[in-house]
Every structure is written in structure tokens, then in C-alpha cells.
Amino acid sequence: MTMIRSTDRLTAAEVADVLALAASAELSDGVYPLSEDVVLRVRNGGGRHLLSYADDALAGYAFVDDSGELVVAPDFRRQGHGTALLAAAGDGPLAFWAHGDEPGAQVFAEKNGFVRARVLWQxxxxxxxxxxxxxxxxxxxxxxxxxxxxxxxxxxxxxxxxxxxxxxxxxxxxxxxxxxxxxxxxxxxxxxxxxxxxxxxxxxxxxxxxxxxxxxxxxxxxxxxxxxxxxxxxxxxxxxxxxxxxxxxxxxxxxxxxxxxxxxxxxxxxxxxxxxxxxxxxxxxx
Missing domain, CATH: 3.40.630.30 (Gcn5-related N-acetyltransferase (GNAT))
Structure with a gap:
């Protein structure tokens, strides 16, 4: 069962869980899914934090602000957590960064009505x-x-x-x-x-x-x-x-x-x- 929690400040345990999820995604994808600014918000608060749970396990995380980020744990992908996080973020205009120009992110974005708007080069x-x-x-x-x-x-x-x-x-x-x-x-x-x-x-x-x-x-x-x-x-x-x-x-x-x-x-x-x-x-x- 998927459950979404929304907060403007994560608990210490949630901070650890979100950073662990990001680390596991990096191991799987070869690119870290969160920007420096979002990591600072994870640790210090600010913006809106959405956490998607499968029973008691953190399956996905989204940061929502003027421009946000979204990541689903490798073991919980294609189970609706990304879609649930987008739904929880609301129906209005949204922007999300995808780190690495990955085909999976492109497909997910197009499926949910997002268009490629900016490109940042490292x-x-x-x-x-x-x-x-x-x-x-x-x-x-x-x-x-x-x-x-x-x-x-x-x-x-x-x-x-x-x-x-x-x-x-x-x-x-x-x-x-x-x-x-x-x-x-x-x-x-x-x-x-x-x-x-x-x-x-x-x-x-x-x-x-x-x-x-x-x-x-x-x-x-x-x-x-x-x-x-x-x-x-x-x-x-x-x-x-x-x-x-x-x-x-x-x-x-x-x-x-x-x-x-x-x-x-x-x-x-x-x-x-x-x-x-x-x-x-x-x-x-x-």
C-alpha cells in the first residue's frame, strides 16, 4: 500500500532515509539524483518534502518548490510511486530536474505531461x-x-x-x-x-x-x-x-x-x- 507524507521539515530519521535512498539510486543509475540545494533543504528544512512509502519502507522522495526533484528507490520502481508523488505535488505548473539525460526520465516526463524546458551542462x-x-x-x-x-x-x-x-x-x-x-x-x-x-x-x-x-x-x-x-x-x-x-x-x-x-x-x-x-x-x- 502506498502512503504519501508531506512536510516542510524532515525528522532526523527521514533525513537519513532520504539520503540513503538517493545513494542507492546513484549506485543503480550512475548519477546522484539530488542537487546540492535540495540536499541542504533535506537537512535544514524549507520547501515541501513528499515521501512515498510502501508499508514502512521509503520508496520515493520528491522536493517541491519553484523547481523540484523526484527519485524512486531502485527496488520500488514501476510500482506507481513516481506517479503518486506527482499527484501529491498538485495539478498546477510543476518543474523537476532530472540529473543525467536518461531515457527513463524522458519517458516518465512525457507520460505525465512534462516538456523539456532547460538543459544544464556539467x-x-x-x-x-x-x-x-x-x-x-x-x-x-x-x-x-x-x-x-x-x-x-x-x-x-x-x-x-x-x-x-x-x-x-x-x-x-x-x-x-x-x-x-x-x-x-x-x-x-x-x-x-x-x-x-x-x-x-x-x-x-x-x-x-x-x-x-x-x-x-x-x-x-x-x-x-x-x-x-x-x-x-x-x-x-x-x-x-x-x-x-x-x-x-x-x-x-x-x-x-x-x-x-x-x-x-x-x-x-x-x-x-x-x-x-x-x-x-x-x-x-x-
């Missing part, structure tokens, strides 16, 4: 041969992020740089603080470009992922932005190189980033920096 490049050096515009220097000092300035530049981005441009102080509390957070890798008055004009926030499966430790261009109100020619390229130089100097041999397929300017920049498409995530909307 791009990678080797850092073993990275020799580029950053050349900053005149009057601009780079320093590390200072916790407790730079949050509001960074949020302002981030919101302007990503004003038309459906997720990144809406970050709040709580979103930033959640990440500051994560084990991976390192202010030394959160590079801020400032002018002679220490006004923030751009940033390159890097992230280091520990080794996982066949993947070595990965350095990531986590968020890269330039304030459009104080645009300086070449700052985006200079910040990109500075962050990659930081990761290479830290001993990382691989770098990754995520970028919308439709963001032609960013895609062209990253291709020029030696990145190539490694994996595809798809956002389906109804």
Missing part, C-alpha cells in the same frame, strides 16, 4: 596542464572573502549578475550562511575582485569535492559573476583563470562547472578555457 577540463595566468583590469585586485564582512556586498553583486537566472539570482543571506556552515566551505577559495576603494566588482567562488567512486577530487567553478553596474572588460576571463589557478595550485587535477546550455556567452568562454561537456541535466516543466 563541463570539465584537466588542470594538470593549466598554465594560464590571470591578467586583471587596471585598478582591480583579488582578495579572499571575509566571513561576517562581505556577505551583503556579495549578495548584491550576485543578485545583479544573475538577475535573470531562475535560481542563483534569488539567493538570500540564509542561502549563503547555509553554505558557509558546510564542511567544504573555504573562504580562501572564495575570490573577490575589488577596486581601489575595496568595492566588490566581481567574484569567483570555487569549491572542492572529495574523491567519489572513479572521480578524483574535483575543483569547481561554483559561482562566477561580474557586477554589470561596474563592468570591466576582461574581468570575467581574469576571474575564471584566477580561480582555476587557485585550484591547480592546491593540487587539484580536474575542474568542473555547471552552465545553462542556452547561455551562449558563458559556454563560449568556458570552451575557450578548455572545458568540454561531461554530463547533462534536464529540467522538465508542466
Amino acid at each position: 563541463m570539465r577540463r584537466s588542470l594538470t596542464d593549466f598554465t594560464a595566468e590571470s591578467v586583471l583590469p587596471e585598478g582591480v585586485t583579488i582578495r579572499a572573502f571575509s566571513v561576517g564582512h562581505d556577505e551583503e556586498a556579495w549578495l548584491g553583486v550576485n543578485s545583479r549578475a544573475f538577475a535573470h537566472h531562475p535560481e542563483q539570482g534569488r539567493w538570500t543571506l540564509d542561502d549563503l550562511r547555509l553554505r558557509e556552515a558546510e564542511p567544504w566551505f573555504d573562504p580562501a577559495g572564495f575570490l573577490l575582485a575589488v577596486d581601489i576603494e575595496d568595492t566588490l566588482v566581481g567574484f569567483h567562488w570555487t569549491k572542492v569535492h572529495p574523491p567519489s567512486g572513479d572521480d578524483p577530487a574535483l575543483g569547481e567553478i561554483y559561482v562566477l559573476g561580474v557586477d554589470p553596474g561596474g563592468h570591466r572588460k576582461g574581468l570575467g576571463v581574469a576571474l575564471s583563470i584566477a580561480g582555476l589557478r587557485h585550484l591547480a595550485d592546491a593540487g587539484l587535477t580536474q575542474a568542473q562547472l555547471y552552465v545553462d546550455e542556452s547561455n551562449t556567452a558563458a559556454v563560449n568562454l568556458y570552451r575557450k578555457l578548455g572545458f568540454a561537456v561531461y554530463k547533462t541535466d534536464v529540467n522538465y516543466q508542466r
Whole structure:
């Protein structure tokens, strides 16, 4: 018998069950089914969490917000849990990310009236041969992020740089603080470009992922932005190189980033920096 529970905050036991379900799906599918933001919501609350049970076993999980995610445990697939989670999410407009451009997700989406709306590329490049050096515009220097000092300035530049981005441009102080509390957070890798008055004009926030499966430790261009109100020619390229130089100097041999397929300017920049498409995530909307 299928039972659906809806909550805005999971219990500690439910958090463990959801993360265990995600891990089992990754083993089966070869791709982790939850984004970083959803994992943070699983652990800390926020949004709407739907849990589908077969008797006492967690069979499926969905996160519902402006854009959500849905995963069914490998042992419980094709038993109606995905359909039940969609029904519990409601009849209105919905959007879900599918990590990995998998045929099963395509069939499930089409069957339930969803269309392919956005494509997010993960791009990678080797850092073993990275020799580029950053050349900053005149009057601009780079320093590390200072916790407790730079949050509001960074949020302002981030919101302007990503004003038309459906997720990144809406970050709040709580979103930033959640990440500051994560084990991976390192202010030394959160590079801020400032002018002679220490006004923030751009940033390159890097992230280091520990080794996982066949993947070595990965350095990531986590968020890269330039304030459009104080645009300086070449700052985006200079910040990109500075962050990659930081990761290479830290001993990382691989770098990754995520970028919308439709963001032609960013895609062209990253291709020029030696990145190539490694994996595809798809956002389906109804």
C-alpha cells in the first residue's frame, strides 16, 4: 500500500532515509539524483518534502518548490510511486530536474505531461596542464572573502549578475550562511575582485569535492559573476583563470562547472578555457 507524507521539515530519521535512498539510486543509475540545494533543504528544512512509502519502507522522495526533484528507490520502481508523488505535488505548473539525460526520465516526463524546458551542462577540463595566468583590469585586485564582512556586498553583486537566472539570482543571506556552515566551505577559495576603494566588482567562488567512486577530487567553478553596474572588460576571463589557478595550485587535477546550455556567452568562454561537456541535466516543466 502506498502512503504519501508531506512536510516542510524532515525528522532526523527521514533525513537519513532520504539520503540513503538517493545513494542507492546513484549506485543503480550512475548519477546522484539530488542537487546540492535540495540536499541542504533535506537537512535544514524549507520547501515541501513528499515521501512515498510502501508499508514502512521509503520508496520515493520528491522536493517541491519553484523547481523540484523526484527519485524512486531502485527496488520500488514501476510500482506507481513516481506517479503518486506527482499527484501529491498538485495539478498546477510543476518543474523537476532530472540529473543525467536518461531515457527513463524522458519517458516518465512525457507520460505525465512534462516538456523539456532547460538543459544544464556539467563541463570539465584537466588542470594538470593549466598554465594560464590571470591578467586583471587596471585598478582591480583579488582578495579572499571575509566571513561576517562581505556577505551583503556579495549578495548584491550576485543578485545583479544573475538577475535573470531562475535560481542563483534569488539567493538570500540564509542561502549563503547555509553554505558557509558546510564542511567544504573555504573562504580562501572564495575570490573577490575589488577596486581601489575595496568595492566588490566581481567574484569567483570555487569549491572542492572529495574523491567519489572513479572521480578524483574535483575543483569547481561554483559561482562566477561580474557586477554589470561596474563592468570591466576582461574581468570575467581574469576571474575564471584566477580561480582555476587557485585550484591547480592546491593540487587539484580536474575542474568542473555547471552552465545553462542556452547561455551562449558563458559556454563560449568556458570552451575557450578548455572545458568540454561531461554530463547533462534536464529540467522538465508542466
